[in-house]
Amino acid sequence: MNDLEKLLTYKREELLNIEVPEEMEDCLRNALNKRKKHIPKSAIAAALIAVLLFAYSFDSLAYYGRKFIGYDNVTYGSLKELNEEGKGQEINKSCVFSNGIEVTLDGIIFDDNELVAFYKIKSTKEKLDPLKYDISMHLYGINLMGYHAKSGQREFRDDYNNICVAWFEAPAFYEKWMKLNISLRIDDTVEERTIKFTLDRNKAMKKTVEKKLDAKVKLGDYEVYFDKLTASSLSTYIKGKVKVSADNAKGALERDIISEYERGLQFIDFDIVTDKGEKVNLNNRSTENSGNEIRFVKSGDALPKEFNTLEIKNIRFENYKIIDKSFDVSVETKNLKVDDEVIVKEIYYEGDETCIVVSSRDIPIMQVNVGDDTGILNYDQYKNDVENEKTVERTFRFAGKPKEIKLQFKGMVNYIYTDETISIPVD
Template sequence: MSNVEKILLESKDELESIEVPCELETRLKGALESKTFAKRRSRMTGRIAVAIIVFMLIGYHFDTLAYYGKKLLGYNDVMNGTLKELNELGKGQAIGKSCSFKNGVIVTLDGIMLDENHLIAFYTVSAPKGNVDDTVPTVSLRGLLGECTPRGGQGLMNDGGTLMKNMQSFESPKFFEKTLHMDFRIWGDGKAEQNQITFKIDRQEAMGHTLKAAIGKSIKADKANIRFESILATPTQTVIKGTIQNTLELAIDDMTKQRLRPNAMELRLYANGKEVQAQGYGVSTNLDGIKFQCEYDALPQEVKSLELKLARFSADHDVNEVFNIIGGNEVQKLNVKGQEIIINKLLESNGNTFVSITTQEGTVLTRVYLDTDGEQLELSRTTDDKYEKLNDGRILHTRTLEFAGTGTDCKLDIRRMTYSKEYDKSIDVPVK
């Protein structure tokens, strides 16, 4: 079976499902009426013309056929439910530009979706040799003032390994950006080959926002005061932004050696009492403090109420405390930042010291030493991990800390520790 036949068979169902847009007949009729034709034409000439058109649309450009009646094709298994609905409505901008590489790989930017939250690029990678998973390029997007920060993406490969449909999200370009450059880079034999597709943004095809409002409310979580600053809902996504520590709080914690480093936050968004699917969470620390951004699916068309609920908050904390260890098989309980650490036993073997501890799942001693006889022993490794689920749903984690060296008068020197806490705190978000 030839490659063309194989491609046509793989996409038979999709072609059969295509519906001709209602406005297509009017456009074609108007175009035909505006043209004059010679009275005599050879039937063979007409057949050749039709054959050429069919070959161009299906045989050669099939993989790059992006929109048919303003509908992006071939991405149903890559899109989520919201993007599928927008695609069915024809929301997006067709690009249809390609670039090729020396190894035969062809990359086609089929189209984009753009709103105030982000730009989503849909592109196809074609590898005739059947090794598309080994030749997927790295992708970047840049405009007049530099690169647009990538948010995330995913792709799906066909069974033959010759084709991959990809979806990549970037931060939304600035309002004044008109021309963008998408760079594709493929590595091979220790060298990189780079190609570029340049396209213009059609702002008329872009989507705006459905809700844009300041929140101005906060939730206390352990030491952190989580401030919710804004919500921006667009047809593709809902984004909540806020601050965990401002510049002054960050500086004070740094001076007092009581720093806080957020790891994860489970923040649930409810619209009209129904949970909106979470899509991602990000946190950044700079001179402006510790900022966070939570991403969710798009909101329903009619929003009567919005609620944010904090379910869990996890962070790495400075501890800088030293605890005496009794030793032997005697069980000892420590209270560290409100977290219970159980020392089950302390043993020595083959010139190493082993300390068995139990904590709740998610509690990790991220920087710990064993002080003994005036020396500070480094943690070599952690072994013998065991988990036990209790009747109340909590999970205990037991493991053994191995330190290189032995001695008497042992002390556990905990510098930093990560732990999480569960919460049930919520705030209302303005919907107007």
Template sequence: MKDIEEMFEASKAQMDRIQVPDELEIRLRSALEKAEQKPLPFYQRYTRQLRIAVALVFVLLVSFNYDAIASYGKQLFGYDQVMDGTLRELNNLGKGQLIGKSHTFANGVSLTVDYVMLDENQLLLFYTVKDPAGKVNDALSPFISLKGFWGESQLQSSQGLFNDEESEVKNIASFEPPPPMAKKLTFNFALGDHGISTPAEITFILDRNRAMGHTLKKELNQVIKVDETNITVESILASPTQTVIRGSAQGIIALVLDTVSGERFRPHDLSFRLIANGIEVEKQGGGMSTDLQGITFHSNFNALPAPLNDLKLELVSFGADHDVNQKFRLQTSQENQTLDISGQNVEINEIVVKERETLITLTSEESVVLTKVYLIADGKQIVLEETIDDQYDKGPDGIIKHQRTLRFQGVGEELELDIKSMTYMKDYNEVINIPLD
């Protein structure tokens, strides 16, 4: 569009500089008077007028729709089936940066960085891989990275869509946002061919003027009591592409003390619902990690609606692996014996001793798993060989029961279950109101 405007301006300036000779009008009049008056064919009479009309229409379209045409030129095409509704809307608004840089390997496989979107939560890199041989699924190594002078942005997630011929795939990779000073970025990838990895890279300049920032950023520090610990919801960061909730399940000091005492619990599942304007926001993933900061978590959701009038976060359920370190005597002559293990009921349905093995069938709620269990037979500890015959049954109350059989390679007269640890989940449905001002 800029080139077209410059062309019009140059042509106008050139026409303004043209000086018509004084004798030109006299010569033209004389020639017209001597010329024989003949009617022109239809197509010749209107060709010049048609050309002028087309030119005027083009000028008017460019003049009145310059912004729309410029935005259209910045849009990304071919990713409709990979993008969700939020990304499609941002793309339609031209919220991103066209890159269009490629690398082609010797065997014809190519990778093109098409587009990037950047806000405070993530950098989305859109790239296309093509393989003329129709084996694009095997063409590239899955290990990709994004690096700059100030360090590497960690890969958070990736998704893609193959065409029917499997000669092309459109991918969207999510990376941590690069540091504020980073502009020159390098996308690293590799060709995987018969066990040989051939590295390559594409470098591009990030246009910070096209970054989208955030829509809501709050320190929350809201505490929810769960079992032996407190869940702290620390912050929310909402941006045009994503909403991220961050928090902690246990600080480093408490983690060390529990480890030393042998009464650890290891959270493995936190289920949150984010409700904006009374409607649940789509969940996009999350994770949990243990490091020098303790046990921390993050939950990712889709972007928030606009305008935003009300926002709530609900802790639906919490699951963890708990140290138990308890022994339970088994009544071999009694069926349906119930064990109370850390507040969770485990029902012993049947104990079968045959040949050189002991089979113990038990039932519990779906989320209850004996993660480390031994059989003590006449004082001798026997390891669990395997769990077999898994069955799930949903009762009238909607609770799903899980029945399975533990197989131990050993027998004895006096039997005990030595449960070292177990996993279970509990429902909480605790709601936090998130302030918007």
């Protein structure tokens, strides 16, 4: 029995136990007696039950108004809102592998920036072991290269059922007949299945903003170009590129800045804020090396519904340096040299907390292991510190007063900011 059947059965039993109040019955009978046609008592009860059914089922009807049911824990932001509003295109097609694993594509929500697939994985035989079964997906159309899956979310509902969403590159404007290619690794072999569907462009989320920006800011050794902003009720994408500044080309080449960026040791970051102070949630980013420049895309939720202008601000670089060292320390530890730029000056107790004083130019990325506790209480206090020319002493705190402490230094991070902002008028 599915969820809808269970709900209706429960409501039926609940309604069968409802007793109609005598006062309400008398009131209805007096009103109906004025009519020439006789209305039986059973009809009165049926009318009351219908009214009560509507009242009891209002929330349930709203729940089942969703396009794709069961995806609450794997969707968020604008994607979750669109599903609750019943947006998207239903597919409802399945494929089955030789080991009894069934994949059902419930539907999609898409725009010009991305396509999100809602699908379920069900095993009719063995338990779903993520270490044993590796499922991958690729979307194909006329474009022979297809459209890659960029990211995904999965909920392990129980041992035999998974609820999933996957984000794909958006199909090109000319695509209509699509194939979702699903590969499943079973032991040492790979099986492939295909789900075919027709893309209904009438169900696409329409653009709300499309702006060429042609804006540039100077940031350290770089010039950062913001090229284009596109948004719909599903997503917001901003594209640009990073070039080494001509003034610092020699120094940049000596440091191999482009290589650092490619290896994930540097990131461009920024905020998009409306004139009403609302910050757009942009959690995803990707980069691509193109000759002597880095192309970037930052993306996330839809823009807020009401605003007049947008502004790109807090434009910054995050620079990372890997250390990856561990030390056994205690309150007896003094002036421990982690590397040439990092020194643990001292460790002491204060109240019910332990304090670690670290001297460095950049912000240490560190972890304290004391039993099950690894958290530093005041890490956010320093997370936006800018790059310092001289060393700075920072005090990090964690709960408890252990005698023995395992201190792990993962690396260092600093931020380079610019005061420049970019205004984006929206028509």
